[in-house]
Amino acid sequence: MTNGLDHATLKEKQRAIRAGFPETMGLRAHRALSWIDRAEQCGEDHDGRFIFLWIAFNAAYADEREFQAIAPGERAAFADYFGRLIEFDNEQRIYKALWQQFSGPVRLLMENRYVFNPFWQYHNGIDGFENWEDRFTTSARSFAAAFQSGDSARVLSFVFDRLYVLRNQLVHGGATWNSGVNRAQVRDGAEILAFLMPVFIDIMMDHPHENWGRPFYPVVE
Template structure:
Protein backbone atom coordinates (compact mmCIF):
# COMPACT_ATOMS: atom_id res chain seq x y z
CA UNK A 1 0.00 0.00 0.00
CA UNK A 2 1.55 3.31 -1.00
CA UNK A 3 2.21 5.54 2.00
CA UNK A 4 1.76 8.62 -0.21
CA UNK A 5 -1.78 7.88 -1.40
CA UNK A 6 -2.98 11.47 -1.12
CA UNK A 7 -5.28 13.79 -3.02
CA UNK A 8 -2.39 14.73 -5.32
CA UNK A 9 -1.40 11.15 -6.18
CA UNK A 10 -5.02 10.10 -6.68
CA UNK A 11 -5.72 13.13 -8.87
CA UNK A 12 -2.60 12.56 -10.96
CA UNK A 13 -3.61 8.94 -11.53
CA UNK A 14 -7.18 9.93 -12.38
CA UNK A 15 -6.03 12.49 -14.95
CA UNK A 16 -3.70 9.95 -16.55
CA UNK A 17 -6.31 7.20 -17.03
CA UNK A 18 -9.73 8.88 -16.87
CA UNK A 19 -10.21 8.65 -20.65
CA UNK A 20 -10.87 4.95 -20.13
CA UNK A 21 -13.44 5.46 -17.35
CA UNK A 22 -17.14 4.90 -17.98
CA UNK A 23 -18.97 8.20 -17.48
CA UNK A 24 -20.77 7.26 -14.26
CA UNK A 25 -17.70 5.73 -12.63
CA UNK A 26 -15.57 8.70 -13.70
CA UNK A 27 -18.03 11.07 -12.03
CA UNK A 28 -17.93 9.08 -8.79
CA UNK A 29 -14.14 9.09 -8.64
CA UNK A 30 -13.88 12.78 -9.59
CA UNK A 31 -16.28 13.77 -6.82
CA UNK A 32 -14.78 11.49 -4.18
CA UNK A 33 -11.23 12.70 -4.87
CA UNK A 34 -12.38 16.32 -4.61
CA UNK A 35 -13.72 15.72 -1.08
CA UNK A 36 -10.58 13.83 -0.05
CA UNK A 37 -8.65 16.92 -1.14
CA UNK A 38 -10.92 19.16 0.92
CA UNK A 39 -10.48 16.93 3.97
CA UNK A 40 -6.71 17.23 3.72
CA UNK A 41 -6.97 20.99 4.30
CA UNK A 42 -8.74 20.66 7.66
CA UNK A 43 -5.66 20.54 9.85
CA UNK A 44 -6.67 19.76 13.45
CA UNK A 45 -10.42 20.14 12.77
CA UNK A 46 -11.36 16.46 13.10
CA UNK A 47 -15.11 17.17 12.93
CA UNK A 48 -14.79 18.78 9.51
CA UNK A 49 -12.28 16.20 8.32
CA UNK A 50 -14.62 13.35 9.24
CA UNK A 51 -17.61 14.98 7.52
CA UNK A 52 -15.71 15.74 4.31
CA UNK A 53 -14.34 12.19 4.19
CA UNK A 54 -17.83 10.79 4.76
CA UNK A 55 -19.02 12.83 1.78
CA UNK A 56 -16.19 11.24 -0.22
CA UNK A 57 -17.45 7.83 0.90
CA UNK A 58 -20.99 8.72 -0.16
CA UNK A 59 -19.73 9.90 -3.54
CA UNK A 60 -17.98 6.57 -4.03
CA UNK A 61 -20.73 4.13 -3.06
CA UNK A 62 -24.23 5.69 -3.11
CA UNK A 63 -26.32 5.16 -6.23
CA UNK A 64 -29.85 5.60 -7.43
CA UNK A 65 -31.11 2.78 -5.20
CA UNK A 66 -30.50 5.01 -2.19
CA UNK A 67 -33.20 7.40 -3.41
CA UNK A 68 -35.86 5.04 -4.71
CA UNK A 69 -39.19 4.75 -2.91
CA UNK A 70 -38.18 1.56 -1.10
CA UNK A 71 -34.42 1.85 -0.55
CA UNK A 72 -32.43 -1.14 0.58
CA UNK A 73 -30.93 0.86 3.44
CA UNK A 74 -27.57 2.55 3.73
CA UNK A 75 -25.76 -0.15 5.65
CA UNK A 76 -26.94 -2.84 3.25
CA UNK A 77 -25.48 -0.73 0.45
CA UNK A 78 -22.24 -0.50 2.44
CA UNK A 79 -21.96 -4.29 2.51
CA UNK A 80 -22.51 -4.56 -1.23
CA UNK A 81 -19.83 -1.92 -1.88
CA UNK A 82 -17.37 -3.54 0.53
CA UNK A 83 -17.93 -6.94 -1.03
CA UNK A 84 -17.10 -5.63 -4.49
CA UNK A 85 -14.05 -3.73 -3.27
CA UNK A 86 -12.63 -6.67 -1.34
CA UNK A 87 -13.21 -9.09 -4.22
CA UNK A 88 -11.06 -6.79 -6.39
CA UNK A 89 -8.45 -6.25 -3.65
CA UNK A 90 -6.16 -9.09 -4.69
CA UNK A 91 -3.21 -7.71 -2.72
CA UNK A 92 -5.33 -7.31 0.45
CA UNK A 93 -4.52 -3.63 0.66
CA UNK A 94 -7.60 -2.95 2.77
CA UNK A 95 -6.85 -5.72 5.24
CA UNK A 96 -3.20 -4.66 5.52
CA UNK A 97 -4.24 -1.06 6.15
CA UNK A 98 -6.60 -2.11 8.95
CA UNK A 99 -3.94 -4.44 10.36
CA UNK A 100 -1.38 -1.63 10.34
CA UNK A 101 -3.78 0.64 12.24
CA UNK A 102 -5.30 -2.00 14.50
CA UNK A 103 -3.38 -1.04 17.62
CA UNK A 104 -4.41 2.59 17.09
CA UNK A 105 -7.63 4.16 15.81
CA UNK A 106 -9.36 0.92 14.73
CA UNK A 107 -9.07 -0.82 18.09
CA UNK A 108 -9.89 2.36 20.01
CA UNK A 109 -13.01 2.99 17.93
CA UNK A 110 -14.26 -0.57 18.43
CA UNK A 111 -13.69 -0.28 22.18
CA UNK A 112 -15.64 3.00 22.38
CA UNK A 113 -19.21 2.47 23.61
CA UNK A 114 -20.24 5.94 22.43
CA UNK A 115 -20.27 4.76 18.81
CA UNK A 116 -22.11 1.50 19.55
CA UNK A 117 -25.74 1.86 18.50
CA UNK A 118 -27.33 -0.45 21.15
CA UNK A 119 -25.70 1.70 23.87
CA UNK A 120 -27.70 4.71 22.67
CA UNK A 121 -30.86 2.66 22.14
CA UNK A 122 -30.66 1.62 25.79
CA UNK A 123 -29.91 5.10 27.09
CA UNK A 124 -32.80 6.53 25.07
CA UNK A 125 -35.19 4.13 26.80
CA UNK A 126 -35.91 1.85 23.83
CA UNK A 127 -37.08 -1.60 24.92
CA UNK A 128 -34.94 -4.62 24.22
CA UNK A 129 -31.50 -3.08 24.71
CA UNK A 130 -30.86 -3.68 28.40
CA UNK A 131 -28.28 -6.21 27.27
CA UNK A 132 -26.22 -3.67 25.32
CA UNK A 133 -23.06 -4.58 27.27
CA UNK A 134 -23.42 -8.24 26.29
CA UNK A 135 -23.93 -7.16 22.68
CA UNK A 136 -20.86 -4.95 22.92
CA UNK A 137 -18.70 -7.85 24.07
CA UNK A 138 -20.23 -10.16 21.47
CA UNK A 139 -19.50 -7.62 18.74
CA UNK A 140 -15.86 -7.44 19.85
CA UNK A 141 -15.54 -11.22 19.65
CA UNK A 142 -17.18 -11.35 16.22
CA UNK A 143 -14.87 -8.63 14.94
CA UNK A 144 -11.83 -10.51 16.26
CA UNK A 145 -12.97 -13.67 14.45
CA UNK A 146 -13.47 -11.79 11.18
CA UNK A 147 -10.10 -10.10 11.58
CA UNK A 148 -8.26 -13.35 12.35
CA UNK A 149 -9.87 -15.09 9.37
CA UNK A 150 -8.91 -12.27 7.00
CA UNK A 151 -12.52 -11.49 6.07
CA UNK A 152 -11.93 -7.91 4.92
CA UNK A 153 -15.54 -7.19 3.93
CA UNK A 154 -16.84 -8.27 7.34
CA UNK A 155 -14.10 -6.32 9.09
CA UNK A 156 -15.18 -3.20 7.21
CA UNK A 157 -18.81 -3.84 8.12
CA UNK A 158 -17.95 -3.76 11.84
CA UNK A 159 -15.81 -0.64 11.49
CA UNK A 160 -18.42 1.22 9.44
CA UNK A 161 -21.22 0.25 11.82
CA UNK A 162 -19.35 2.35 14.38
CA UNK A 163 -18.50 5.09 11.91
CA UNK A 164 -22.15 5.31 10.88
CA UNK A 165 -23.19 6.05 14.48
CA UNK A 166 -20.55 8.79 14.59
CA UNK A 167 -21.75 10.11 11.24
CA UNK A 168 -25.29 10.35 12.62
CA UNK A 169 -24.12 12.13 15.76
CA UNK A 170 -22.32 14.80 13.75
CA UNK A 171 -24.65 15.25 10.77
CA UNK A 172 -27.87 15.21 12.82
CA UNK A 173 -26.66 17.71 15.38
CA UNK A 174 -25.97 15.22 18.17
CA UNK A 175 -22.56 16.69 18.93
CA UNK A 176 -20.95 20.07 19.49
CA UNK A 177 -18.27 21.23 17.08
CA UNK A 178 -14.81 20.87 18.62
CA UNK A 179 -16.39 19.68 21.86
CA UNK A 180 -14.21 18.74 24.80
CA UNK A 181 -16.46 15.71 25.32
CA UNK A 182 -15.98 12.44 23.47
CA UNK A 183 -13.22 13.73 21.21
CA UNK A 184 -11.65 10.28 20.86
CA UNK A 185 -14.22 8.81 18.50
CA UNK A 186 -14.15 11.84 16.17
CA UNK A 187 -10.36 11.77 16.02
CA UNK A 188 -10.23 8.01 15.49
CA UNK A 189 -13.10 8.02 12.99
CA UNK A 190 -11.45 10.72 10.90
CA UNK A 191 -8.13 8.83 10.99
CA UNK A 192 -9.78 5.60 9.81
CA UNK A 193 -11.58 7.27 6.91
CA UNK A 194 -8.38 9.12 6.00
CA UNK A 195 -6.44 5.90 5.43
CA UNK A 196 -9.29 3.84 3.95
CA UNK A 197 -10.92 6.25 1.49
CA UNK A 198 -7.84 6.75 -0.74
CA UNK A 199 -7.45 2.95 -0.98
CA UNK A 200 -11.13 2.55 -1.90
CA UNK A 201 -10.82 5.14 -4.68
CA UNK A 202 -7.54 3.70 -5.95
CA UNK A 203 -9.09 0.23 -6.17
CA UNK A 204 -12.05 1.66 -8.07
CA UNK A 205 -9.71 3.30 -10.57
CA UNK A 206 -7.91 -0.02 -11.03
CA UNK A 207 -11.25 -1.66 -11.98
CA UNK A 208 -13.15 1.06 -13.86
CA UNK A 209 -15.41 -1.35 -15.77
CA UNK A 210 -16.80 -2.90 -12.60
CA UNK A 211 -20.45 -1.97 -12.05
CA UNK A 212 -20.16 0.77 -9.43
CA UNK A 213 -23.77 1.89 -9.94
CA UNK A 214 -25.25 5.09 -11.30
CA UNK A 215 -25.06 8.28 -9.23
CA UNK A 216 -28.50 9.71 -8.58
CA UNK A 217 -27.23 13.25 -9.16
CA UNK A 218 -25.47 13.21 -12.56
CA UNK A 219 -24.19 16.34 -14.25
CA UNK A 220 -27.07 17.75 -16.32
CA UNK A 221 -26.50 20.54 -18.80
Protein backbone atom coordinates (compact mmCIF):
# COMPACT_ATOMS: atom_id res chain seq x y z
CA MET A 1 0.00 0.00 0.00
CA THR A 2 1.45 3.34 -1.01
CA ASN A 3 -0.07 5.05 2.05
CA GLY A 4 1.95 2.79 4.38
CA LEU A 5 -1.19 1.17 5.71
CA ASP A 6 -1.92 -2.50 5.17
CA HIS A 7 -3.87 -5.11 7.09
CA ALA A 8 -0.92 -6.14 9.24
CA THR A 9 -0.17 -2.54 10.31
CA LEU A 10 -3.80 -1.74 11.07
CA LYS A 11 -4.35 -5.05 12.88
CA GLU A 12 -1.37 -4.38 15.13
CA LYS A 13 -2.79 -0.96 15.97
CA GLN A 14 -6.25 -2.41 16.57
CA ARG A 15 -4.92 -5.04 19.00
CA ALA A 16 -3.07 -2.34 20.93
CA ILE A 17 -6.08 -0.04 21.44
CA ARG A 18 -9.21 -2.17 20.98
CA ALA A 19 -9.75 -2.56 24.74
CA GLY A 20 -10.88 1.07 24.74
CA PHE A 21 -13.31 0.66 21.83
CA PRO A 22 -17.07 0.70 22.34
CA GLU A 23 -18.55 -2.66 21.34
CA THR A 24 -19.99 -1.35 18.06
CA MET A 25 -16.69 0.22 17.03
CA GLY A 26 -14.79 -2.93 17.95
CA LEU A 27 -17.09 -4.97 15.73
CA ARG A 28 -16.79 -2.55 12.80
CA ALA A 29 -13.00 -2.47 12.92
CA HIS A 30 -12.68 -6.25 13.33
CA ARG A 31 -14.98 -7.00 10.40
CA ALA A 32 -13.65 -4.33 8.04
CA LEU A 33 -10.04 -5.36 8.68
CA SER A 34 -10.85 -9.00 7.97
CA TRP A 35 -12.11 -8.06 4.50
CA ILE A 36 -9.13 -5.80 3.82
CA ASP A 37 -6.97 -8.81 4.68
CA ARG A 38 -8.88 -10.95 2.18
CA ALA A 39 -8.64 -8.28 -0.52
CA GLU A 40 -4.87 -8.13 -0.14
CA GLN A 41 -4.70 -11.81 -1.03
CA CYS A 42 -6.29 -11.25 -4.46
CA GLY A 43 -3.15 -10.12 -6.25
CA GLU A 44 -4.10 -9.14 -9.81
CA ASP A 45 -7.70 -10.36 -9.47
CA HIS A 46 -9.16 -6.85 -9.58
CA ASP A 47 -12.78 -8.05 -9.57
CA GLY A 48 -12.25 -10.02 -6.37
CA ARG A 49 -10.25 -7.23 -4.78
CA PHE A 50 -12.95 -4.66 -5.56
CA ILE A 51 -15.73 -6.85 -4.14
CA PHE A 52 -13.87 -7.68 -0.91
CA LEU A 53 -12.95 -4.02 -0.40
CA TRP A 54 -16.58 -3.01 -0.92
CA ILE A 55 -17.57 -5.48 1.80
CA ALA A 56 -14.97 -3.80 4.02
CA PHE A 57 -16.60 -0.44 3.19
CA ASN A 58 -20.03 -1.79 4.13
CA ALA A 59 -18.65 -3.17 7.39
CA ALA A 60 -17.19 0.25 8.19
CA TYR A 61 -20.10 2.55 7.35
CA ALA A 62 -23.44 0.69 7.16
CA ASP A 63 -25.87 1.91 9.79
CA GLU A 64 -28.87 0.04 11.14
CA ARG A 65 -31.11 2.86 9.83
CA GLU A 66 -30.58 1.54 6.31
CA PHE A 67 -32.40 -1.64 7.24
CA GLN A 68 -35.39 0.07 8.81
CA ALA A 69 -38.65 0.75 6.99
CA ILE A 70 -37.75 4.33 6.13
CA ALA A 71 -34.10 4.38 5.12
CA PRO A 72 -32.18 7.59 4.41
CA GLY A 73 -31.03 6.22 1.07
CA GLU A 74 -27.64 4.97 0.03
CA ARG A 75 -26.25 8.30 -1.09
CA ALA A 76 -27.44 10.10 2.05
CA ALA A 77 -25.78 7.45 4.20
CA PHE A 78 -22.58 7.80 2.20
CA ALA A 79 -22.61 11.58 2.60
CA ASP A 80 -23.12 11.38 6.36
CA TYR A 81 -20.25 8.93 6.77
CA PHE A 82 -17.90 10.87 4.50
CA GLY A 83 -18.66 14.11 6.32
CA ARG A 84 -17.59 12.57 9.62
CA LEU A 85 -14.43 11.09 8.11
CA ILE A 86 -13.36 14.43 6.62
CA GLU A 87 -14.09 16.18 9.94
CA PHE A 88 -11.62 13.90 11.74
CA ASP A 89 -9.03 13.65 8.96
CA ASN A 90 -6.67 16.07 10.67
CA GLU A 91 -3.74 15.23 8.38
CA GLN A 92 -5.91 15.61 5.25
CA ARG A 93 -4.91 12.16 4.02
CA ILE A 94 -8.15 11.75 2.06
CA TYR A 95 -7.77 15.18 0.46
CA LYS A 96 -4.17 14.45 -0.56
CA ALA A 97 -5.09 11.07 -2.02
CA LEU A 98 -7.93 12.50 -4.11
CA TRP A 99 -6.07 15.54 -5.37
CA GLN A 100 -2.58 14.13 -5.81
CA GLN A 101 -2.42 10.37 -6.18
CA PHE A 102 -5.82 9.60 -7.67
CA SER A 103 -6.87 12.75 -9.50
CA GLY A 104 -6.41 10.98 -12.86
CA PRO A 105 -8.30 7.75 -12.07
CA VAL A 106 -11.03 9.71 -10.29
CA ARG A 107 -11.57 12.02 -13.28
CA LEU A 108 -11.64 9.04 -15.66
CA LEU A 109 -14.24 7.38 -13.44
CA MET A 110 -16.41 10.49 -13.54
CA GLU A 111 -16.12 10.69 -17.32
CA ASN A 112 -17.19 7.06 -17.80
CA ARG A 113 -20.86 6.69 -18.75
CA TYR A 114 -20.80 2.96 -17.95
CA VAL A 115 -20.69 3.69 -14.22
CA PHE A 116 -23.39 6.39 -14.40
CA ASN A 117 -26.70 4.96 -13.21
CA PRO A 118 -29.08 7.09 -15.38
CA PHE A 119 -27.29 5.79 -18.49
CA TRP A 120 -28.31 2.23 -17.56
CA GLN A 121 -31.83 3.33 -16.60
CA TYR A 122 -32.23 4.79 -20.08
CA HIS A 123 -30.54 1.84 -21.78
CA ASN A 124 -32.99 -0.52 -20.06
CA GLY A 125 -36.02 1.44 -21.24
CA ILE A 126 -37.04 3.03 -17.95
CA ASP A 127 -39.15 6.16 -18.45
CA GLY A 128 -37.81 9.50 -17.29
CA PHE A 129 -34.16 8.95 -18.19
CA GLU A 130 -34.21 10.09 -21.81
CA ASN A 131 -32.15 13.10 -20.67
CA TRP A 132 -29.35 10.97 -19.18
CA GLU A 133 -26.74 12.85 -21.24
CA ASP A 134 -27.83 16.17 -19.74
CA ARG A 135 -27.70 14.62 -16.28
CA PHE A 136 -24.25 13.26 -17.05
CA THR A 137 -23.00 16.70 -18.09
CA THR A 138 -24.55 18.34 -15.01
CA SER A 139 -23.01 15.70 -12.75
CA ALA A 140 -19.58 16.23 -14.31
CA ARG A 141 -19.82 20.00 -13.78
CA SER A 142 -20.93 19.60 -10.17
CA PHE A 143 -18.10 17.17 -9.53
CA ALA A 144 -15.55 19.53 -11.09
CA ALA A 145 -16.79 22.39 -8.91
CA ALA A 146 -16.51 20.25 -5.77
CA PHE A 147 -13.07 19.02 -6.85
CA GLN A 148 -11.76 22.52 -7.50
CA SER A 149 -13.17 23.93 -4.25
CA GLY A 150 -11.57 21.16 -2.19
CA ASP A 151 -14.88 19.77 -0.93
CA SER A 152 -13.53 16.30 -0.11
CA ALA A 153 -16.76 14.93 1.37
CA ARG A 154 -18.74 15.85 -1.75
CA VAL A 155 -16.05 14.49 -4.06
CA LEU A 156 -16.13 11.19 -2.13
CA SER A 157 -19.91 11.08 -2.56
CA PHE A 158 -19.59 11.53 -6.33
CA VAL A 159 -16.84 8.91 -6.58
CA PHE A 160 -18.71 6.35 -4.50
CA ASP A 161 -21.88 6.97 -6.51
CA ARG A 162 -19.96 5.71 -9.53
CA LEU A 163 -18.25 2.91 -7.63
CA TYR A 164 -21.66 1.80 -6.39
CA VAL A 165 -22.80 1.23 -9.98
CA LEU A 166 -19.64 -0.80 -10.56
CA ARG A 167 -20.36 -2.72 -7.37
CA ASN A 168 -23.86 -3.53 -8.62
CA GLN A 169 -22.55 -4.72 -11.98
CA LEU A 170 -20.18 -7.16 -10.29
CA VAL A 171 -22.30 -8.36 -7.37
CA HIS A 172 -25.51 -8.77 -9.38
CA GLY A 173 -23.87 -10.72 -12.18
CA GLY A 174 -23.84 -7.85 -14.68
CA ALA A 175 -20.23 -8.42 -15.63
CA THR A 176 -17.94 -11.31 -16.56
CA TRP A 177 -15.09 -12.16 -14.21
CA ASN A 178 -11.77 -10.89 -15.55
CA SER A 179 -13.52 -9.57 -18.64
CA GLY A 180 -11.59 -7.52 -21.16
CA VAL A 181 -14.51 -5.08 -21.27
CA ASN A 182 -14.30 -2.03 -19.01
CA ARG A 183 -11.22 -3.43 -17.28
CA ALA A 184 -9.76 -0.01 -16.45
CA GLN A 185 -12.68 1.05 -14.27
CA VAL A 186 -12.53 -2.17 -12.21
CA ARG A 187 -8.77 -1.86 -11.77
CA ASP A 188 -8.94 1.84 -10.91
CA GLY A 189 -11.91 1.30 -8.62
CA ALA A 190 -10.03 -1.41 -6.73
CA GLU A 191 -6.95 0.82 -6.46
CA ILE A 192 -8.97 3.75 -5.12
CA LEU A 193 -10.71 1.53 -2.55
CA ALA A 194 -7.44 -0.20 -1.60
CA PHE A 195 -5.94 3.17 -0.71
CA LEU A 196 -8.96 4.77 0.94
CA MET A 197 -10.37 1.91 3.04
CA PRO A 198 -7.31 1.54 5.30
CA VAL A 199 -7.31 5.33 5.78
CA PHE A 200 -11.03 5.28 6.64
CA ILE A 201 -10.51 2.54 9.24
CA ASP A 202 -7.45 4.26 10.68
CA ILE A 203 -9.39 7.50 11.15
CA MET A 204 -12.26 5.62 12.79
CA MET A 205 -9.91 3.83 15.19
CA ASP A 206 -8.39 7.20 16.14
CA HIS A 207 -11.91 8.42 17.04
CA PRO A 208 -13.63 5.27 18.37
CA HIS A 209 -16.13 7.08 20.58
CA GLU A 210 -17.68 9.11 17.77
CA ASN A 211 -21.08 8.01 16.51
CA TRP A 212 -20.22 5.69 13.61
CA GLY A 213 -23.65 4.04 13.79
CA ARG A 214 -24.79 0.65 14.99
CA PRO A 215 -24.18 -2.47 12.90
CA PHE A 216 -27.47 -4.17 12.01
CA TYR A 217 -25.94 -7.65 12.38
CA PRO A 218 -24.31 -7.76 15.83
CA VAL A 219 -22.81 -10.93 17.24
CA VAL A 220 -25.68 -12.82 18.88
CA GLU A 221 -24.82 -15.64 21.24
